[in-house]
Amino acid sequence: MTEPQWNLEPKFDFVDKHRVATNKKCSLAKIDTETNGPFEGKDHGRAFTHQAVIDIRDLQYKMFTEGKQSLLVVLQAPDAAGKDGLIRKVLGQMNPQGCRTYPFKVPSAEEAAHDFLWRVHKCTPAAGKVSIFNRSHYEDVLVVRVEDLVPKSEWQERYEIINGFEKLLAHRGTQILKFYLHISPEEQLERFKKRLDEPTKHWKLNAGDYEARDKWPQYREAYEDVFEKCNASYAPWHVIPADKKWYRDASVAAIVRQTLQEMNPQLPSIDADLDEIRRLYEREAAELAAKKN
Numbered sequence: 001m002t003e004p005q006w007n008l009e010p011k012f013d014f015v016d017k018h019r020v021a022t023n024k025k026c027s028l029a030k031i032d033t034e035t036n037g038p039f040e041g042k043d044h045g046r047a048f049t050h051q052a053v054i055d056i057r058d059l060q061y062k063m064f065t066e067g068k069q070s071l072l073v074v075l076q077a078p079d080a081a082g083k084d085g086l087i088r089k090v091l092g093q094m095n096p097q098g099c100r101t102y103p104f105k106v107p108s109a110e111e112a113a114h115d116f117l118w119r120v121h122k123c124t125p126a127a128g129k130v131s132i133f134n135r136s137h138y139e140d141v142l143v144v145r146v147e148d149l150v151p152k153s154e155w156q157e158r159y160e161i162i163n164g165f166e167k168l169l170a171h172r173g174t175q176i177l178k179f180y181l182h183i184s185p186e187e188q189l190e191r192f193k194k195r196l197d198e199p200t201k202h203w204k205l206n207a208g209d210y211e212a213r214d215k216w217p218q219y220r221e222a223y224e225d226v227f228e229k230c231n232a233s234y235a236p237w238h239v240i241p242a243d244k245k246w247y248r249d250a251s252v253a254a255i256v257r258q259t260l261q262e263m264n265p266q267l268p269s270i271d272a273d274l275d276e277i278r279r280l281y282e283r284e285a286a287e288l289a290a291k292k293n
């Protein structure tokens with residue numbers, strides 16, 4: 001049986017579709033958690049992602065050799081929305097020599113004894129490299145706000161501090177891409193059930209996840225404030241419909257690929273004298289051939 005010929009270049013602007021509009025309040029309730037986008041279905045979406053990942057790797061290779069620009073991908077989401085799966089299937093497919101994932105958990109005692117960006121700044125990508133943040137500095141205006149971990153007067157100041165921080169990174173040549181994986185509470189519960197049914201996923205279970213479900217509206221509000229206050233052109237937010245895992249992967253892959261294409265990384269120019277190196281090679285090859293005869 002021959003494989004179906006999917007259109008891997010559908011006319012569909014993923015960035016335009018999922019980019020959070022600036023200067024306007026974003027209402028998550030009005031954004032679908034489920035879509036097929038331009039795809040006929042799962043197999044089509046998966047074929048698209050496969051090609052996009054190959055292209056991303058090529059572009060990342062160029063960025064690595066160029067050694068000037070860098071990329072920071074920030075992932076935020078409710079539990080079980082698929083950050084881990086997205087990293088495994090798409091972002092983590094980049095060459096590990098130039099790419100690293102950093103998970104941000106409840107701060108350690110040492111981290112908590114510093115300013116909230118201290119642990120984050122040292123994980124930002126060096127020139128030529130990619131950093132993936134599995135959660136991020138945004139937790140400090142999300143969980144911290146909803147769970148009342150610091151006074152309002154303190155977290156309120158953080159939006160501006162985050163904007164300044166991201167501007168600093170952009171100033172150094174880092175492109176920042178931020179993704180919110182948007183799932184419905186129904187889909188989340190379904191995934192919690194799958195975790196219960198699957199012993200290898202039991203380590204992910206956490207009673208706190210159910211408390212966070214009770215605070216869904218508060219988290220939604222906190223996210224909407226983030227999208228409104230921290231959405232500069234050099235560090236845009238995207239809301240990704242994530243109820244379908246294959247669409248989540250395809251759309252993020254499309255946006256990362258497009259961004260890297262726009263960054264337009266170039267292989268470095270050659271200082272070495274290629275004619276001379278070719279002559280050296282030919283001399284060596286001729287000597288070897290002579291020895292063999």
Ligand code: AMP
Nearest residue numbers: 079104105106107135139140143144149
């Ligand atoms: P997970 O990503 O599911 O392994 O869980 C990590 C947990 O750490 C989540 O519940 C986050 O909300 C929490 N977390 C991450 N950063 C912070 C922070 N700055 N303050 C408090 N909790 C945090």
Ligand code: MG
Nearest residue numbers: 079080204206
């Ligand atoms: Mg969790």
